[in-house]
Amino acid sequence: MDDLEFRRRISAQPNSTDKELVEFAEQHSERQEFINDMQAFDLDLANALDVPVPAGLAERILANTAAHAQNESLTTEQVNQAPADTSAQTPPQQKDNLIEASTRFKRARLPLAMAASVLVAVGAFLFSSEQNVAYAAGEHALAHVYYEINSLQKTEAISLATVNEKFAVLGGHLDELPGKVTYLMFCDFKGQKGLHLVFESDYGPMTVFIVPSKQQSFGIGDNDFQDDRFEGHINRGADADTILVASLGAPLENYNDRINGAIRWLN
Amino acid sequence: MLGNENSKSQVLVDMAEKKTRYEKLVHIYHSELYRFAYWLCRDPNIAEDLVQETFLRAWRSLDSLLDQKAAKPWLLTILRRENARRFERKQFDYSDVENDTLVDEKSVTLDDEMEQTVIQRQIAKLPDEYREPLLLQVVMGCSGEEIAEILDLNKNTVMTRLYRARNQLKEALSRDDEQLKGASN
Known part of the structure; x- marks a missing residue:
């Protein structure tokens, strides 16, 4: 591989973990710098492309599908019914079909009611997660994790240098992280810009929010929180609150100490 | 008659499973698909329509998605096809991104x-x-x-x-x- 090819390949995939590329980069600090530049550029791109998703979109999709599925199941039942009708009586009358349709509709009410109740539940959840003023810090953290749930599926590594480039904007520095960072984003926490990152641990992906404590975005509520999938801990510091969210059952305390021990504030 | 009842309850179970699978897909992929659609058409309304239509088609042919891991490319293929259809139907005016209000909260x-x-x-x-x-x-x-x-x-x-x-x-x-x-x- 020569430098030209190296640059082409990194430009095509800045977060590539290809062994050949990594080893080639290690031979020269300039090459490593090129990787860092391209990774930082990619984060800028990702942030620029991250347009807001309309509130309640998932809810509307499910409602739309439920409505269509309802109509379609009515039509299918009518069609299925047709051959039986013809065998029972000679030529099927349109009138009969009309009666069929109305009796089918009665039967279809149960699933319709079920779909409606699911929608109400989904709506209630979405609504509650949007009232972002008075509810507790733990819920806020969990809602944010669910909002960007795809962040837990990323696998490409982001270098510590790139993390620190972003973190420096908030006036902080990380000496290390307990695992490979796979997601990095500036996010809004009740009006406060904070860092949202995900790293890989032995217990699956873990989310860390580092949010300056100025606005008290995580001011109210218990330090420990959980639901049926995740658990988390809030470390309230003088400069910032650090929130760690992991899968249920992970040794939170251990990771919490390591992360908080690695944060330094540059002021 | 009894067999008929059994097969009916089996249909209901299958339906419930399909629904759970589908809801998972919607929750996992709707945001990313919306953003992708937005950058294809650069119009929030068309983007939402594209995502709606994509998921509706996905619901109808969910049985053809055998491997859940292949869901992302599968949904993207549907969405791209929907987008192409849009051009067959009607040539939309492209709004210039400079005139768009992209408020990123x-x-x-x-x-x-x-x-x-x-x-x-x-x-x-x-x-x-x-x-x-x-x-x-x-x-x-x-x-x-x-x-x-x-x-x-x-x-x-x-x-x-x-x-x-x-x-x-x-x-x-x-x-x-x-x-x-x-x-x-």
């Missing part, structure tokens, strides 16, 4: 916002053949292989286009920068 500082607008404008100007692989990679987190499969290209071509996309963007952005400096002098 996540960015808070003015500097960040300006920088993002500049980048957004340049991304919008990229030729489709470069923009689409880049969107698939950055917005959807697709691998080179997945992009090749979705766009029906070979992987080398995908890599070349990704390289050119970033190269063109970098060049355009540094030109913007120079113009800005020139203007402030």
Whole structure:
């Protein structure tokens, strides 16, 4: 591989973990710098492309599908019914079909009611997660994790240098992280810009929010929180609150100490 | 008669499973698909319509999705086809990104916002053949292989286009920068 090819390949995939590329980069600090530049550029791109998703979109999709599925199941039942009708009586009358349709509709009410109740539940959840003023810090953290749930599926590594480039904007520095960072984003926490990152641990992906404590975005509520999938801990510091969210059952305390021990504030 | 009842309850169980599977897909992928759709058409309303239509079609043919891991390329293929259909039906006017109001609630500082607008404008100007692989990679987190499969290209071509996309963007952005400096002098 020569430098030209190296640059082409990194430009095509800045977060590539290809062994050949990594080893080639290690031979020269300039090459490593090129990787860092391209990774930082990619984060800028990702942030620029991250347009807001309309509130309640998932809810509307499910409602739309439920409505269509309802109509379609009515039509299918009518069609299925047709051959039986013809065998029972000679030529099927349109009138009969009309009666069929109305009796089918009665039967279809149960699933319709079920779909409606699911929608109400989904709506209630979405609504509650949007009232972002008075509810507790733990819920806020969990809602944010669910909002960007795809962040837990990323696998490409982001270098510590790139993390620190972003973190420096908030006036902080990380000496290390307990695992490979796979997601990095500036996010809004009740009006406060904070860092949202995900790293890989032995217990699956873990989310860390580092949010300056100025606005008290995580001011109210218990330090420990959980639901049926995740658990988390809030470390309230003088400069910032650090929130760690992991899968249920992970040794939170251990990771919490390591992360908080690695944060330094540059002021 | 009894057998009929059993098969009916089996149908209900299958239906419930299908629904759970489907709801999971919607929750996992709707945001990314919306963003991808938005950058294909650059109109929030058309983007939402595209995502709605994509999921509706996905619901209808959910049985053909055998491997849940293949869901992302599968949904993207449906969405791209829907987008192409839109052009067959009617040629929409493209709104220029400069006139769009892209309010990103996540960015808070003015500097960040300006920088993002500049980048957004340049991304919008990229030729489709470069923009689409880049969107698939950055917005959807697709691998080179997945992009090749979705766009029906070979992987080398995908890599070349990704390289050119970033190269063109970098060049355009540094030109913007120079113009800005020139203007402030």
